[in-house]
Amino acid sequence: MSIINRLASALTITLAICTSAHAQEALVIDGETISPAATLAAAKAEGHLVHYGAFPADNIRPIHEAFTADTGVRVDYIRLSSSPLFQRIVSEHQAGALAADFIDLTDMLLIADLVKRGILDVPHKVPSFDAIDATLKEPEGRWYTYINSTTVIAVNTAVIPEADWPTGYKDVLDPKYDGQLGITILDGGSVLAQYGLMRDLSPTYWADLKARNPRLYEGVSPLTTDLARGDLGVAVGPIGELVLAQMRAGAPVRIIFAKEGVPSFGITGGVAAGARNPNAATLFLDWVTSKRGGDAIAKAYAYGANPASAAPVAEGVEYPSRAALIVYGAADWQSKFQPYRDEFLALFGK
Incomplete structure (x- = not known):
């Protein structure tokens, strides 16, 4: 074998080894x-x-x-x-x-x-x-x-003055938001931790919320649409990403992370x-x-x-920091979802 052929063969083997080694690298x-x-x-x-x-x-x-x-x-x-x-x-x-x-x-x-x-x-x-x-x-x-x-509270800043923005879920019960409050119903998992937190704040929270006569929404898109155009002043639900998109588009809306925790x-x-x-x-x-x-x-x-x-x-x-998150695991779902859902829908007549 000529020197050139030997060099070519050696180079081929080297490249093959390098390629194989590269292919076997972890991410x-x-x-x-x-x-x-x-x-x-x-x-x-x-x-x-x-x-x-x-x-x-x-x-x-x-x-x-x-x-x-x-x-x-x-x-x-x-x-x-x-x-x-x-x-x-x-x-x-x-x-x-x-x-x-x-x-x-x-x-x-x-x-x-x-x-x-x-x-x-x-x-x-x-x-x-x-x-x-x-x-x-x-x-x-x-x-x-x-x-x-995250599930959040959101406000229309053209409807609700900054001094009147709610800082948490207890504030949402203030009668000053009557006629301006919209919520999603507890019919799916995205709001389980949110309504669970409300219930933890007070055993009568859901009844107190119903007394404020909020508008009920089965989907988040209609809820955030009404918020952005000023039909609502305050909205509650798994709406953070949609409200962020509205903010980027110039809508007068704002996200609030509740002081009691972030479901x-x-x-x-x-x-x-x-x-x-x-x-x-x-x-x-x-x-x-x-x-x-x-x-x-x-x-x-x-x-x-x-x-x-x-x-x-x-x-x-x-x-907020990760420590503020309220996360429901599998055991919480097994024990709470169905009874919470049934009670909520019965209370709100859905």
Whole structure:
């Protein structure tokens, strides 16, 4: 073999070794090991994942984009609210045609049902597992509450003078807001912790709230629309992201985080059993529960599961520390959701 051929052969072997070594590197960013090498390599080979979720598409988009930028793995997103999404997941699973690789919902009772049905039954302890609060994870890692959004009070500043803005949920009961108050009904999981906090403040809080004759809304979009155009002065519900969008558009609205605490509602998910792209889904789960992923979630105006990740950031809004969050875990859902819902709907005549 000529010297040139030997050099060429050596160079080929060296390049192959370097390429193999590079392919086997773990996902490490800013000193944080986010996912092991084998998962990263297999996920890159799959190339994409299908995510069925309940978080609004506009809010999840920057999270998906950050994940793709870090990993090269694309995300296809199918978004529905929790109840119809649950029905779609179950129907596809029964037909042996579940397209989702990663699934999340806002309703912990439906999550528990998916686990029982064997649909959300892929135990996986992410690298940050030990750091994540127990209320935000299933003990074996079948699911994680990886996004924690906030329920808030909001005001129309053209209707309510700043001196009269409520600072907490007790203030909302002031008769001066009569005819100007709108609330969402307790018919879904996004307001469970909020109405639970109200009940903790006073056993008569719900009755006192009803006495103020608030306008009842079954959806957050009509509620925030009426707030922005001045039909309401005060709104209460899981409306932070929508009000922020209105603020950016120039509407005279403002978010208030209650002084008694900040109720949270979670987006809870995990890897689907029988996923076609299980490694890509596992990589996504590792990433969204990391500090890196949590920092991306903060830019979508929510809190990540990783306690080292940043608090949300939005122009004109100062988010509270993570310690102010009131989070309902699986046990709270099991014991409180149905009786609270039934009592609330009966009281308000819905």
